[in-house]
Amino acid sequence: MSSKHGPHSRIQKHMHRMLIPVILVPLLFIGVFLSFYAINFLYRQAQTQVESDNLRAKSVLLDAALHFYTISEELFSDGDLSRILTADYENEEEAMRICNGYERLARTHANNAAISSILIYTDNPSIPDCRYIQQADPDMLAEWFPLVSVSGTTSWQSSTLGYSESTYPGTDERSPELTFLRSIPLSPSSHHAILVIKLSNNYLKNRIQNNALFTALSIQDQPVFFSSSRFYQGQPQPVPIDFEKKGFHTSGFLPFGGEKQIGCITTLPAYHTDGQFYLTTIDLHAKTSIYQIGFICLLVLTAAIAASLYGILYSTRYFSRRVTTLQAAMEHASRGNYDIIDTFKGDDELTDTFLNLKIMIGNIKQQELQVYEARIKEQTLINQQQQMEYKLLASQINPHFLYNSLETIRMMSVGSGDRETASAIKLLGKTMHYVLENTGTASTTLDKELDYIASYLAIQKLRFEDRFDYTLRIPPDFSLSSYKILPLLLQPIIENAILHGLEEKDTGGQLTITLHTEEEKLHIIIEDNGKGMTEEEWHTLSEKLEASGDPDIPDFPDPSVPAGSIGLCNISRRIRLIYGSPYSMHLTSSPGRGTCVRLLLPLIPAD
Incomplete structure (x- = not known):
């Protein structure tokens, strides 16, 4: 007995001593190297994606800012508008007729999807609230008019002023929008007027939010005027930003929501003002994906080591072949294909399992035949009943x-x-x-x-x-x-x-x-x-x-x-x-x- 099993034990020990330096060490080295390479590649790819998406959002915002300024330039030099705003009207009907007859603002609004609203607010008491020309309320006089007190000056604000109703139907919630302000010259009149153009958040959503990345846009240290998540709309920027630093830029792992996430923060000078837009882009899923890939790499490495140790054993290979054969038979049966092999090598529990599978397949075939016959009889009765009901009705x-x-x-x-x-x-x-x-x-x-x-x-x-x-x-x-x-x-x-x-x-x-x-x-x-x-x-x-x-x-x-x-x-x-x-x-x-x-x-x- 000992002479029979002795050589086998010595060969097994010899294989163990050979596998550790020859297979396991190189396999472990290669696996660790590839895992770190894959994780680093995913990180760089995620970083490139957030920077690219940030640049795209910056391009959309810049395009809207330039367009708004161009519109303001055209209205700034419009003599008809100036005459309407400086006139002292004798009655409200005349003022309404003249203001509503000025159609340039309506055409501008209709032809620009980026504009949520375009209005002119004035302190001229003889002008009532019209469609596009309205009286400035006290809040506007206190907050907006001082920002553009000099003729022709501009300002960008994240503001909720000017809303007549809530942003979200059924609530009192008002979400800020990016608001462009510019004073309109009314010399020599003592009246004042400002142009207010609001950037549509739906326009930003359609142009920017076309992937799973988180985006937040703000002007200076004011509340966020656009966010891909409604929760952050009207809130401060969710990441730390040095608002005192011109041209602030940072990327990499940023603190967000109590965790570190891959992201990018850049700035964009607010056109014709001293302010800056702050654009934050965060990939909320990149870190999780990197961790999952690392975990998968670890599992793959472990599986490879296990396969190297156990795959070379003849008994394991023989056993695996029998298990595979039984598994294939069960898979065929699960798909409704009951034509499986008739014999199974061996005389152990696997063989008994195969015989039980054959018995189960036979029972399933018999039950399916009975169900099929019952359905045919049921359908025949239904057809006969419907025909009788039709003859009775007729x-x-x-x-x-x-x-x-x-x-x-x-x-x-x-x-x-x-x-x-x-x-x-x-x-x-x-x-x-x-x-x-x-x-x-x-x-x-x-x-x-x-x-x-x-x-x-x-x-x-x-x-x-x-x-x-x-x-x-x-x-x-x-x-x-x-x-x-x-x-x-x-x-x-x-x-x-x-x-x-x-x-x-x-x-x-x-x-x-x-x-x-x-x-x-x-x-x-x-x-x-x-x-x-x-x-x-x-x-x-x-x-x-x-x-x-x-x-x-x-x-x-x-x-x-x-x-x-x-x-x-x-x-x-x-x-x-x-x-x-x-x-x-x-x-x-x-x-x-x-x-x-x-x-x-x-x-x-x-x-």
């Missing part, structure tokens, strides 16, 4: 039409000649032929359905004479014979409009049927100018229509619903059963103005 068409038609013919026979009676009988035969022809059918063409409706309306005209008239509106380029519709779908709606909507009208009744198509859908609108329904009646009927449109709700007669409403409910249910939930029938009505029924159907080409 058979519920109100027979009052036939009764009323026969009654009309009888009355005509008493009071008129044989020709009118023959015409009435012909119309009735035509309608009855259409009903019998389409009983049990799933569809008919639009031209046949509308021809049937025309015959039905002609019979009703014989009955009601001049009490109502009807109009059929069809697009001129629409071919009725080219599209299909459910048979006997429109007649109950039209019957309901005549008997319940136009019944009380002695004359002037109007029924309009309109067809039009839109996005592969057919819209049919049936309107009358009858008595209409009260809001309570409309609400009750709408609920019944919505409930009848649900195929999952059994269709039992409701004694509280009038007979005409039952016909409408049947139509709604037929549409939902045959065409599906996207298609429906909707009804609107108001007392004394009539009722409108709208059908939304699929535009189905005829065979």
Whole structure:
């Protein structure tokens, strides 16, 4: 026994002594070197990115500052504006008319996305608050006017003055905006006026905030007027800055939020003033990413050392191969591929696990077969039930039409000649032929359905004479014979409009049927100018229509619903059963103005 295992133990010890100097030391050296190189590379890359983004923000801010100054130069030399501001107006209407008639400020505002607002504030008491020229309030007179007391001087401020409402709807919070101030010469008048242009924070957001970096912009030591985080808007700069130093610049790891983050701070001279803009750019995720890469490098190095130690052992390699084989079989099974190998080498727990896997796969196959068969049976029952419900609904068409038609013919026979009676009988035969022809059918063409409706309306005209008239509106380029519709779908709606909507009208009744198509859908609108329904009646009927449109709700007669409403409910249910939930029938009505029924159907080409 000892002679058998002795050589193996000596070889194992010899391999240990060889691996430490030959494999582990070089592997450890290379791993540490590459880890430090990767961390340093990520740091330099992050630093370059924040400096580049800072430079981009500086370019956007400089462009806006130059543009604002150019606008102020144009207004500074505008004689019309000077005359408006120096005039003493006799009444408020005249002042409003003249100030609002000055359109240069409105054009400037409309043509410049960077401008949040552009206003002129004046202490001229004869000028009321207009759209772009307003009276300066005491706060402005105390804070802004002294900054630009000399004609033509400019100033940049981070200010909330001039807001008429909160920055964020639903709150009282006002966030400062970068504000450009410039005095307007009004010599020889004793009045004063300043131009106030505010830089839009939305414009800065669209131009600057296109990545995950944090940005904060301020003027001098004033509150931040733009920040990619709303929390810092209106707050002091979140990083330490020496405001006394001209051209202040720093980069690297900066204290931010109680931690060190990679960032960059630069300055930009405020155009035509002695002030400076301070631009702060922070990468809040760079440090975390560097730490994660360092941790991953450590894990990779550890894994490499472990693999070097254990990977050379034959028993480990043999075991790994068996585990891989079992894992592949389980992965195939997890993806639904149950065709795995039939045999597995060895006689241990791994072999038992493989046999249990084979048994489990067999059980899963059996269960899936049972579920599939159950779903087929369930779908068959659903299809049969829907077909039966459709046949039942189709058979519920109100027979009052036939009764009323026969009654009309009888009355005509008493009071008129044989020709009118023959015409009435012909119309009735035509309608009855259409009903019998389409009983049990799933569809008919639009031209046949509308021809049937025309015959039905002609019979009703014989009955009601001049009490109502009807109009059929069809697009001129629409071919009725080219599209299909459910048979006997429109007649109950039209019957309901005549008997319940136009019944009380002695004359002037109007029924309009309109067809039009839109996005592969057919819209049919049936309107009358009858008595209409009260809001309570409309609400009750709408609920019944919505409930009848649900195929999952059994269709039992409701004694509280009038007979005409039952016909409408049947139509709604037929549409939902045959065409599906996207298609429906909707009804609107108001007392004394009539009722409108709208059908939304699929535009189905005829065979």
